[in-house]
Structure formats: C-alpha cells, structure tokens
Amino acid sequence: MSSSLDAARDLLARWPVVDGHNDLPWALREQVRYDLDRRDIAADQSAHLHTDLPRLRAGGVGAQFWSVYVRADYAGDKAVTATLEQIDVVGELVARYPDRLRLAHTADDMEAARAEGRIASLMGAEGGHSINNSLATLRALYELGVRYMTLTHNDTIDWADSATDAPRHDGLSAFGEEVVREMNRCGMLVDLSHVSADTMRDALRVSTAPVIFSHSSARAVCDHPRNIPDDVLARLAANGGVAMATFVPKFVLPAAVAWTQRADENMRVHGLHHLDTTEAGMTVQRAFEAANPRPKATAATVADHLDHMREVAGVDHIGIGGDFDGTAFTPDGLADVAGYPNLIAELMDRRWSEEDLAKLTWRNAVRVLRGAEDVSRVERASRGPSHMTLG
Numbered sequence: 001m002s003s004s005l006d007a008a009r010d011l012l013a014r015w016p017v018v019d020g021h022n023d024l025p026w027a028l029r030e031q032v033r034y035d036l037d038r039r040d041i042a043a044d045q046s047a048h049l050h051t052d053l054p055r056l057r058a059g060g061v062g063a064q065f066w067s068v069y070v071r072a073d074y075a076g077d078k079a080v081t082a083t084l085e086q087i088d089v090v091g092e093l094v095a096r097y098p099d100r101l102r103l104a105h106t107a108d109d110m111e112a113a114r115a116e117g118r119i120a121s122l123m124g125a126e127g128g129h130s131i132n133n134s135l136a137t138l139r140a141l142y143e144l145g146v147r148y149m150t151l152t153h154n155d156t157i158d159w160a161d162s163a164t165d166a167p168r169h170d171g172l173s174a175f176g177e178e179v180v181r182e183m184n185r186c187g188m189l190v191d192l193s194h195v196s197a198d199t200m201r202d203a204l205r206v207s208t209a210p211v212i213f214s215h216s217s218a219r220a221v222c223d224h225p226r227n228i229p230d231d232v233l234a235r236l237a238a239n240g241g242v243a244m245a246t247f248v249p250k251f252v253l254p255a256a257v258a259w260t261q262r263a264d265e266n267m268r269v270h271g272l273h274h275l276d277t278t279e280a281g282m283t284v285q286r287a288f289e290a291a292n293p294r295p296k297a298t299a300a301t302v303a304d305h306l307d308h309m310r311e312v313a314g315v316d317h318i319g320i321g322g323d324f325d326g327t328a329f330t331p332d333g334l335a336d337v338a339g340y341p342n343l344i345a346e347l348m349d350r351r352w353s354e355e356d357l358a359k360l361t362w363r364n365a366v367r368v369l370r371g372a373e374d375v376s377r378v379e380r381a382s383r384g385p386s387h388m389t390l391g
Contacts (some may be wrong), residue, residue: 008344009060015358016062016114017340018365020214020244020321021124021266023277025086027325030278034089036096046336047201048279050324055338058288062114062362063104065214066090067326068146069126071273072155076132083130087123087144094121105145107370114362122369124191124214127153128160128179133390135182147369148212151176151199158390163225171198177206177292178388184209185383187376192216193226193246193321200232209275209375210240210368215258215321217245217252217305218312226251233309236317242368243313244321245305247334252302255295260329265286277325285328289349297331303346306360315356319365337369 024041027049032038041052056064068086070079094101102113104120113120123146130149132139149171152162159176161167169176180203183190190207192200193216202209219227228243235387236243246252250260264274266288272281275348309318324330324337333342344357351359 001297004345004348005341007348008341011344011354011357012060012341015362016060017320017361018063018110018120019061019324019337020065020212020365021067021126021246022051022064022317022324022337023069024049024315025066025089026069026322027277028089029086030276035084036089036092041093041098042100050330050336053097055336058098058338059336059340060361061119061337061342062129063110063120063122063365065122065124065148065321066093067126068123068130069153069326070130071275072127072129072153075129079129080132080137083125083141084144087141087146090121090123090145096134103145105147107366110366118304121377122147124148124150124189126150126191127194128157128176129153129155131179133165133175135179135386135388138179138182138188139186139243139385142186142188148191148214149183149202150214151179151195152192153194163194163196167196167198168226169172171202172206173194175388175390177202178386180206182371182386184375184378185385187372189372196225197229197232197343200228201235204232204235204239204241207239208243208379210371211236212241212319212368213227213243213249213305213321213348215244215246215323217302218308219249220312221305221308222252222254222257224251224257228309230312233312233317236313240368240371241366242317242319243309244319244365245276245302245309245323247297247302247324247331248327249295249297249329250330252305252331253295253297256329258293258323259292262292263294263328275326277328282328289329295331299331299333299342299346301331302334302343304352306347307350312354315359316359316364320360326391
C-alpha cells in the first residue's frame, strides 16, 4: 500500500479532489458561533473538526463545495437568514486565508485556483427550505455565489419529497419542476442527494442541465434510502451529471445502518438533535460508541460503492463528496479531509487507471459545472426569470 499511497499523492498533486460536500460552516456555527479565532483552521483542529487547512493540503483537496446547510426545522424567513449567515462565514474564511483559499463561481475559477495552488471554494445550499418557496430568493442565492442547491434535506418540503420522510408529491410538484427549470436558467446545479427516488427521476426528466448528487452512494451496495438506485445511476450518462460518493458509514456499510439508528435515538433521549456536532453532542456520541462498538467502514467500503457506480453510471459520471463535519462517524482510513489519498490508493490497487482517477477527483466535477454554465447561457438568452409562486 505504501507505493500505492505515494502514487496516490502524486496523482492528487496533479488532479486534486473536488469534494462535493463539507459541513464546516455549520460546525463553526454550532461550536463557536462563527468565532474564527476560536477555530483557526490554519492550525490543527483535529480535536474539534474534520477539516482544517493543513489536512486539506495533506488530503490533496483542490476544490471544496462548502455546504451552507441549515437545519430543516428552520422554517420560513429563519431558514433564509441562517443560510445568509452560512454564506457570510464562507466569505470570511476566504478573506481570512487568501493565500490558500480562492472563491470560485465558475469552472474557469476552479481551474485558476488549481493553477495557483489554492483551494477553489464554492458553495452549495442544502435543502430547498432555504429559499422559503421563493424563486427570487433562489436567484439571490445564486448571485451570492451558491452554485448548487440540494432540493430537500431530511424532510419533505412544500414542493419536493425527501428520501427520509413521507412523500407528499410523488416526487416534484409543479412548483418543484419550476424550481429545477429556474436553477437551469440561473446556472445553479440541481443536487439530488437527500431526495426521494421519485424526486430524482422527476428532476432528471425536467432538467436540461447536468445534475449532481453531492454526497450519495449506491443503493445496490447499501440499501439505504439516501443512496441512488441503479436505474437513476444509469440515467446519468444521458443527463451528463455526476454522482459523488459519500463516506458516511450508515450510508455505505449495511451493518452500520441499524447501529446508527440506535445512536440517533440515544441523542434524542438526551435532548439533542441527531446531527449535533457540539462538544456536548460529541460527548454523548462517544459515550454511546464506547458502550456499543460500531461496525467499521473503511476506504475499501467506499471503493466498493465507486466500483459499482462506475460500472452502472460510467466513469465520466462519478465523483467524491465526503460529508466531513456533517457526520459524527467516519470510516477507518477516511477519518478526516487528510484521508483522500487512502481512497485513491485503494482504487489504484483495484487497477483504476490514472485517466479514470483524474475524472473521479477533478475533471468530472469541473465539467458538470461548465455544463450548467453552458445551459444557463442558452436559457437566459431565450427567457427571463420565472415569477411562479407556490399554490
């Protein structure tokens, strides 16, 4: 493995990782209310976070979609305000570390950052509740730099069904379809992680631009509703989209599904949200894990998903979306953002070619954003903004 690890690091120096989803902004909100002096990511933050600048460099990360996620129980204007605060802290991070981070709005910006040796910093809104049923708010988020929106988070919303909640629309409602069309017109990627399989299929039917799954793995390998069914993976080639495999153990390792349900219930018993990453939340999680040893996913577990996704979707339609700082538990070998070389080394040992790996890490994600930009130019030339309202 050591020779493969050296080769993996060499490849990542040329074709760094574009990671589709990292929840550092929410972790900074929860832990220190955005006090960046208390979580200076220029220094080692491994006691508190999965992410800091030294580990991003060690992991070979060249571009990061920072999630500007807000919880699904933040409703209405509260959700919009919190999303703006999340966007604001990403801007603060880029301004604070200009030698290592570069704000990126386009595929060309991503390539420029790679040439400069800086990490391209993009943003993705996680959950359609962030726009409060307003296409004007959607457009405002785009103007502020948000380049994808996950149509739902864990809860079904007024116009789209979630993977982990009861369906109300059999996929997308008529307004939900208009959201997708307006995202195409703006140039914002439609992200289908977290949504129901019917929502995935509806979005693929409606979207004229490539879609992404910012952090989802293969349902055929781990039968969890957060993962992507094979029929949807098979449709990505015609759409041009990219499915970015996540590392979250409960989505990649079947044995971890039931264990995580118990861990989540334990958090609720203690009066905590199951995604709580504060010190109090992590203390409860660690105590539960000590009393109930968890099944361990590894880099090989994630590689199994990527093998399957490559077979079904094609090598041009896969990527990586770790979900670091958005999960309490991570696989062995992928404990934090420094771990990507371990995954690439595993794939090298499985005879993935350099060409295939370059597509996985960098080229596919850049291409899909460029594809959305191309569609947007055509759409903007042919029609103006939509003013459709819900209901």
